[in-house]
Amino acid sequence: MTLATDEPDAKPRKWRRARRITAWTLGVVVGGPLIAFWISYLVLDVRSPQEVLAGLDKTVVLQYSDGSELLKVVPAGGDRTFVPYDRVPAKLRDAIIATEDPTFWDNQGFDPTGIGRAFLTGVGGGSGITQQYIKKSTGDEDATLGRKFAELVLATKITQEQSKEQIFESYVNIISFGRGTFGPAAAMNAYFGKKLDDSITWSEAAFLAGMIQSPSVHDPAASGDIHASRRWAYVRDKLVSRGYVKDGEPMAYPGAEIQPPSETRAGRLTYDEFHVKQQVLAELEQDGFPLSRLQQGNLTVETTLDRGLQDAAKKALRDRLADEPKEFRGALVALDPKTGAVRAYQGGDQGVRDYASTPHALGSAFQPFTFTAALRRGYGPDQPVPAPTKLDFLGETFQYPDVCGPRCTLRTALTKHAEGAFAGLAKKLGPDALSDAARQAGIPDTVDGAPTLREKDGYLIGAGIAIGRYPLRPLDVAGAYGTFAAEGRRATPHLVAKVRDESGAVVWAHPDASSPAFGDDEVSRHIAGEVTATLRAESGPAALHTGEAEHGNSPDYQDAWAVGYTPQLATAVWIGSDDDRRLKDAAGRKLTGDVVPADVWHAFAAAARPPR
Secondary structure: OHHHHHHHHHHHHHHHHHHHHHHHHHHHHHHHHHHHHHHHHHHOOOOOHHHHHHOOOOOEEEEOOOOOEEEEEOOOOOOOOOOOHHHOOHHHHHHHHHHHOOOOOOOOOOOHHHHHHHHHHOOOOOOOHHHHHHHHHHOOOOOOHHHHHHHHHHHHHHHHHOOHHHHHHHHHHHOEEEOOEEOHHHHHHHHHOOOOOOOOOHHHHHHHHHHOOOHHHHOHHHHHHHHHHHHHHHHHHHHHHOOOOOOOOOOOOOHHHOOOOHHHHOOOOOHHHHHHHHHHHHHHHHOOOOHHHHHHOOOEEEEOOOHHHHHHHHHHHHHHHOOOOOOOEEEEEEEOOOOOEEEEEEOOOOOOOOOOOOOEEOHHHHHHHHHHHHHHOOOOOOOEOOOOOEEEEOOEEEEOOOOOOOOOEHHHHHHOOOHHHHHHHHHHHOHHHHHHHHHHHOOOOEEOOEEOOOOOOOOOOOHHHHHOOOEEOHHHHHHHHHHHHOOOEEEOOEOEEEEEOOOOOEEEEOOOOEEEOOOOHHHHHHHHHHHHHHHHHHHOOOEEEEEEEEOOOOOOEEEEEEEEEOOOOEEEEEEEOOOOOOOEOOOOOEOOOOOHHHHHHHHHHHHHOOOO
């Protein structure tokens, strides 16, 4: 009878227990974050811009891979002038808001989408002006869940305590515009040599606003005017589409007005040191360590560069170009194929333009990638291939002498630089196959936001891919050839190894990761082995391939290359000029890869070879 009397109470007890559990769960799920938010609101505070600026006077040291000093990024006096809100020209305010946070005047200080993405994925997305100020003021730019939560709390707090004008004033004074500057007054002086006032033009305002996103990348002294003008055009389009500037109002990229960096004008850094500094800072920005974070944390950067190899690269270029025509320019990049760690980086010492990170037409030095595309399609290296002397391909006519002979094979075509055979292969395989092979080897899809191995529209692949007409950076070419040296495993080229704090502890390290480039390990190893065996048949123990890029439709050349590798080092050498012109060497011969670039390559390789 006991069971019969207990049965009616069993279900209510279960429901009461379930309701209590549900209530507690809801309390934890809803109340927990609210309590955490309230506690954080009371405890956390945003630093004033004056406090932030005071903490930016710390020197950042860049080191060689052995820990010895490479150079210092020294704060320049007078580059942190505080500018009140009402003295920031309206054009510059509008350009910054249109580009960085178009809803700034109306939003609650944070981006709900970015916060939601952080909670779901653990990493953050883009953020508006208020959040950017919080990141810069705290020095914490890690895209983590904890940082996004603190950002949400502080964005709410600062929006309630300060006006939008005060928030903008704080933000614009602590952000970096590049070249060691913080705030708009320093930026106006650094780039245009002018005082900041209402005489600023829309073109100048668009340029400065464009620097904020990634100043070490967008500075024309680092990436060239072509890239900087694309960034400028992006800001201009935002100003037009958001109604700040009338469509059709005259605006032009102010390239001719932009001054060279004061660091090089003052002689504090040589040009080649400046190139290394810019490349390292640009890489660190992409990895979440902008200059402001390095300075606030008093961090030290250990690069991958080898002091001896860096000196050898500089000497090889300087000595070989000393007696050549004055318009000759050169670059050399050498890296460890297994890890992508750059051991020598020389962008030239003739000016602020960094030729190691500037794209140049690869010409016939592109042929190993076409060779790779053929292997991937099932061709054997000793399989006969056509070597036409005249060929129509994608609307262009190519005409070359027969240098391959009556029985031309894929291997013979590469060792003899048979351009007719490679144009024929391009037509047979299709342009996409060539582009895919180069990208699998390590040529990036985009550089500074612009697609590689494409026409100017960013989509189509033209006939130019058959003859290496598309420009590529020596840095990327060294990395892609390095994939062959590493038996088909691709690693990303990089100049930063580690970031250390004041105590010497590592706070970030580059992951030394590699992956099979052309399929699985076996296929990738086979393809790389065939490329290496063929290049060694051409050049000896070091797998070396030289090449030239044609000047238009003329028989002369405008760019020349020597690219090769050993298992320990992949090295790309480029020789050319500042503009597209026919180049002849001091002896009056047209520039070819097997003379000046090859001489530089061999001189560097000899110096890099370890003593027996």
